[in-house]
Amino acid sequence: MTQRIVRALLLVVMLVPVTTANAQLERQLADPGGSVDELFWAPSIVTLPTVTNVYPGNLNFTIHHSFGLVSGGVDELFGLDGAANIRFGFDYGLTDNLSIGVGRERFDKVYDARAKWNVFHQTTDGRIPFEMAVAGDVGVTTLKNGLSFNDRLNYGAALLVARKVNDAVSIQISPLVSHFNVVYRDLDRFGNPVEQQNTHVAVGIGARWKVRARMALSVEYVPVLGSRSDNTSDALSLGVDLNTFGHVFQMFFTSTQWMTMQHSAARNQDRFWDGDFRFGFMVNRVFNLTNDY
Amino acid sequence: MMVRWTISALGMLFLCLSTYEAAAQRFVTREGTATFTSSVPLHEFSGTSTSLNGLISVADSTVDFFIDLSTLRTGIGKRDRDMRETLDVKTYPFAEFTGKLTSSLDISSPKAQEARVEGNFSVHGVTRRVVITGTLTPRGEALELEASWILNLEEYDIEPPRLLIVKVDPEQDISIKAILHTQDP
DSSP: OHHHHHHHHHHHHHHHHHHHHTSOOOOOOSSTTOBOOOSSSSSBSSSSBOSOOOOBTEEEEEEEEEEEEGGGTGGGGGGTTSOOEEEEEEEEEOSSSEEEEEEEETGGGEEEEEEEEEEEOOBTTSSSOSEEEEEEEEEEEOOSSSOOTGGGEEEEEEEEEEEEOSSSEEEEEEEEEEEESOOOOOBOTTSOBOOOOSEEEEEEEEEEEEEETTEEEEEEEEOEESOOOTTOOOEEEEEEEEEOSSEEEEEEEESOOOOSHHHHHHHOOOOGGGTOOEEEEEEEEEEEOSSOO | OHHHHHHHHHHHHHHHHHHHHHHHTEEEEEEEEEEEEEEETTEEEEEEESBOEEEEETTTTEEEEEEEGGGOBOSOHHHHHHHHHHTTTTTOOEEEEEEEEOSOOOTTOOSOEEEEEEEEEEETTEEEEEEEEEEEEEETTEEEEEEEEEEEGGGGTOOOOEETTEEOOSEEEEEEEEEEEEOOO
């Protein structure tokens, strides 16, 4: 009896490899617990950079446009006749986590250079529950006003902390510092001196809510903490993003006419809820500059 | 008693040899790529994954291949992300084929041989019966595989993406290349 059992067991042991050899391959993910995809579709919400970075070897070309105040009414075609600001920008992905960029905006003829580095990514297995990046921007005003180069410089630096809450909703909190080497001491229309601050500290808040596969609503709010320049206000933008296979179109109403984070935090003078907002849009197009594909 | 033991021992030896032979005729990928080509008017782009996994078991004609769709790269990161969303990779991470080799294969011949497989191809949660032809070329201890076919996205409930207002052609050219080596018994 014992011998029969031993022989039966041996047969089973011998048969198992044959059976196994005929089985399917085990389905294994290439990167289990990898990074969460697409917290935001574009590298910026409106003026705030997002944690979304440009892939290595890719060039993200941005046209950012904003018009005059909608409150100008039909005479001003709801701002379209007003003074428009426009910024052309290029951001290039150097590595998986680092991009650099340059841009130029019409107001104050500001040229700026910027960089963004992803410190770590949110992971699909929840091991890292949020994503963190740092972003910096250095601008130089090129208006002909007699200032030295050093006096023309302005800076923005932000820590970007974001989380994709679910497939539809992503949120981002961005403590930031804005600094202008020189600020103007103007008089208001009553002849009173307008106090300007060189440095502002703000906490940018941004969110995206994907309402359809290719459409999302977005919000950006940049409240300044502590002292601030007179007659300035916290910038607020509400927008709609459309994601096609090649472009991201961002259309928004925004209180700020400025286009970098340092200008948005320090120099916005319009109050959204008082009706002082303007229409704007941003077009993002990505190009592959490598020959790999 | 002695006879029964001898028969048992021979049986076990036979099984051992069968196992060895089955394993020796079982080829698994050491390197493999899968490529798709999409086209819209005046524009064409390709995506490639170098993570094609597969096996061909000559003994029982089993053919089994899969890729993790998140490994597909088109050269533009944004497009890769959009593609993963279009394919709903989070829910359906793999494209896979399981079937049988229906043509004969002589692994002792170094010549390229036409190979025909029939089986189930699954992507985006939809499985369809397909017949795919390609070539298999024995290279010593290895098999070289090349195959291509056309995949219609709409047949797999995948909505073709749009470049602005232009829809990507639902018919995608798929090609795979792999070197498969005998698996150690």
